[in-house]
Amino acid sequence: MSFTVLIPARLASTRLPDKPLADIGGLPMVVRVAQRAARSQAAQVVVAADDARIVKACTEHGVQALMTRTDHATGSDRLAEACELLGLPDDAIVVNVQGDEPLIEPSLIDAVAQLLVTRPELPMGTAAHPIDSLDDFRNPNVVKVVLDAQGLALYFSRAPIAWWRDGSSVQEGPRALPAPAPLRHIGLYGYRAGFVRAFPGLPVSPLEQTEALEQLRVLWHGHRIAVHVSAHAPGAGVDTPEDLARVRALFGH
Numbered sequence: 001m002s003f004t005v006l007i008p009a010r011l012a013s014t015r016l017p018d019k020p021l022a023d024i025g026g027l028p029m030v031v032r033v034a035q036r037a038a039r040s041q042a043a044q045v046v047v048a049a050d051d052a053r054i055v056k057a058c059t060e061h062g063v064q065a066l067m068t069r070t071d072h073a074t075g076s077d078r079l080a081e082a083c084e085l086l087g088l089p090d091d092a093i094v095v096n097v098q099g100d101e102p103l104i105e106p107s108l109i110d111a112v113a114q115l116l117v118t119r120p121e122l123p124m125g126t127a128a129h130p131i132d133s134l135d136d137f138r139n140p141n142v143v144k145v146v147l148d149a150q151g152l153a154l155y156f157s158r159a160p161i162a163w164w165r166d167g168s169s170v171q172e173g174p175r176a177l178p179a180p181a182p183l184r185h186i187g188l189y190g191y192r193a194g195f196v197r198a199f200p201g202l203p204v205s206p207l208e209q210t211e212a213l214e215q216l217r218v219l220w221h222g223h224r225i226a227v228h229v230s231a232h233a234p235g236a237g238v239d240t241p242e243d244l245a246r247v248r249a250l251f252g253h
Helices: 030-039 051-059 075-086 105-116 134-138 191-200 206-211 215-219 242-248
Strands: 004-009 044-049 065-067 093-097 122-131 144-147 152-159 185-191 224-231
Touching: 004 030, 004 075, 004 105, 004 206, 030 051, 030 105, 030 134, 044 051, 044 075, 065 075, 075 093, 075 191, 075 242, 093 105, 093 191, 105 144, 105 185, 105 224, 144 224, 152 224, 185 215, 206 215, 224 242
Parallel strands: 004 044, 004 093, 044 065, 122 224
Antiparallel strands: 093 185, 122 185, 144 152, 144 185
């Protein structure tokens, strides 16, 4: 299995300024993420940055980094440029690891890449894990996914899906978790490099706009997404100062 990990890193962050450079145990967060990703089976791990300070921090710690344009509207656009800069062939497998995931499991990265190795007809893969909390099932910030018999995504939603008719009410919503357990989507994606290049050119879909979920564009245009179901939730990402404090404590800083 040969694949490339791409880590898009954008310096601007509303809730946590200069987030990729936040210190975690003496190293910038984006370096921590790259080090975790390097423990996977990836042939190379590359940070796609929008600021020279990120590139400098990576280079100082032996992490390969590319300078990409600062005006990309989405992370997908940044990934597409990185694929071009690296000269990746269309059939190359790329795993997109977010730059604020210093606790990412290397084995999960491998599992998402393996989806595309075993399913060569598919352009994209991702991951999910069972939801064991009714609060999470109800929470619109927790994205859910439902699968078909082949482990392919049927739909992603912020709503509680699948809706358990006999365990829910119109007024209160779900009163209990359905069985089998609903699945929470994990924001880790594998792609064919050719699909990464093509994706920004696909028209935005109405469902994507309604749910504010970019992956729905893929399904809208008739493509399929394989889903690896992990037994456990991954380590939480860093979005807020509170998240950063929690992760720093884990690294003894």
